[in-house]
Amino acid sequence: MEKLASPHHRDGAVIASHDAVIDARGICYAYGAHRAVNSVDLQVQRGEIFALLGTNGAGKTTTLEILQGFRAREAGELKVFGTDPRQHPGTVRARTGVVLQEAGFFGEISVTATVKLWKSLSSRTDDVDRALRTVGLDHRASHTVTSLSGGERRRLDLALAIWGNPELIILDEPTTGLDPESRRTLWSVISDLRGAGTTVVLTTHYLEEAEALADRVAIMHGGEIAVTGTLSEVLASRPSRVTVELDDGYWPPAHHRLPDGVEMRRETQRGKEVLVLESTDQQLALTWLMNAADASGLRLGPLRATPASLEEVFLDISGQPLN
Numbered sequence: 612m613e614k615l616a617s618p619h620h621r622d623g624a625v626i627a628s629h630d631a632v633i634d635a636r637g638i639c640y641a642y643g644a645h646r647a648v649n650s651v652d653l654q655v656q657r658g659e660i661f662a663l664l665g666t667n668g669a670g671k672t673t674t675l676e677i678l679q680g681f682r683a684r685e686a687g688e689l690k691v692f693g694t695d696p697r698q699h700p701g702t703v704r705a706r707t708g709v710v711l712q713e714a715g716f717f718g719e720i721s722v723t724a725t726v727k728l729w730k731s732l733s734s735r736t737d738d739v740d741r742a743l744r745t746v747g748l749d750h751r752a753s754h755t756v757t758s759l760s761g762g763e764r765r766r767l768d769l770a771l772a773i774w775g776n777p778e779l780i781i782l783d784e785p786t787t788g789l790d791p792e793s794r795r796t797l798w799s800v801i802s803d804l805r806g807a808g809t810t811v812v813l814t815t816h817y818l819e820e821a822e823a824l825a826d827r828v829a830i831m832h833g834g835e836i837a838v839t840g841t842l843s844e845v846l847a848s849r850p851s852r853v854t855v856e857l858d859d860g861y862w863p864p865a866h867h868r869l870p871d872g873v874e875m876r877r878e879t880q881r882g883k884e885v886l887v888l889e890s891t892d893q894q895l896a897l898t899w900l901m902n903a904a905d906a907s908g909l910r911l912g913p914l915r916a917t918p919a920s921l922e923e924v925f926l927d928i929s930g931q932p933l934n
């Protein structure tokens with residue numbers, strides 16, 4: 612069997628493989644003078660969950676609209692299932708299910724009637740009961756849409772998006788505004804989709820959503836993709852931290868010169884003085900620390916090595932917290 616090329620470089624840059632469902636290069640879009648999407652590259656591989664993270668106005672929705680062919684890009688190359696969605700919109704839409712930020716339902720008809728209405732409009736075929744079961748809404752089938760909770764309405768959105776088992780599902784903020792329990796229910800539906808081989812692209816304001824679901828993430832800021840890769844690749848793009856408790860507050864003496872690329876500071880954490888080393892090269896920081904302690908005849912106290920959190924990466928890029 613042919614072995615597929617890995618979609619990733621070690622530095623997180625993506626090599627497009629022949630299994631890319633979405634391959635966007637240098638996508639640009641402006642609303643008048645406002646450049647909302649600036650030279651965006653995005654490759655999404657078949658069967659993965661890809662999360663696009665960003666603060667309000669980062670350009671996520673505009674990017675999704677371009678990917679679906681709803682909005683004409685001003686520059687760049689785009690292939691979805693190997694075709695340009697602007698030139699062959701029908702081909703792409705037949706294979707794609709979409710959940711928009713705000714779905715417009717008729718409130719006074721039942722859940723089943725809503726899905727049946729969708730059935731009559733869709734080019735794909737499916738079974739109403741299956742669609743409702745998949746999203747865990749079968750027990751609400753006879754209820755009106757207005758009687759559903761926010762989480763149940765999002766599940767109804769999802770039931771329409773998964774209608775006919777599309778290969779690609781695009782979800783614009785599928786869980787915004789939901790309580791933690793409803794969010795978790797939707798996460799489990801979304802991860803089941805991946806289990807069935809569906810490719811999922813979603814936008815989110817919730818870091819924990821990206822952490823819980825995504826195989827790969829991209830952080831968007833000011834219309835650009837600031838960083839992309841697997842979660843560990845993205846976290847490795849920022850310094851990790853080694854923290855060690857110190858009995859001797861004067862250690863290390865000045866002659867233990869720090870290597871380039873390692874930063875050191877002292878902090879008081881829970882009443883204890885600690886030394887904090889930060890570096891993208893954790894091994895370099897640890898080796899220096901061990902050697903310096905050995906040379907001083909010092910036994911180090913409790914030590915902790917932690918990668919940057921997604922929140923820190925995000926803050927570093929955007930200068931503001933995500934939510």
Ligand SMILES: Nc1ncnc2c1ncn2[C@@H]1O[C@H](COP(=O)(O)OP(=O)(O)OP(=O)(O)O)[C@@H](O)[C@H]1O
Pocket residue numbers: 642645647665666667668669670671672673674
């Ligand atoms: N129809 C429009 N006309 C003018 N400007 C727009 C329009 N739609 C979006 N914008 C602007 O373009 C930028 C990107 O918007 P977009 O909706 O793509 O961001 P987003 O990351 O999806 O934000 P959010 O998380 O709030 O949905 C924002 O500055 C927004 O104000």
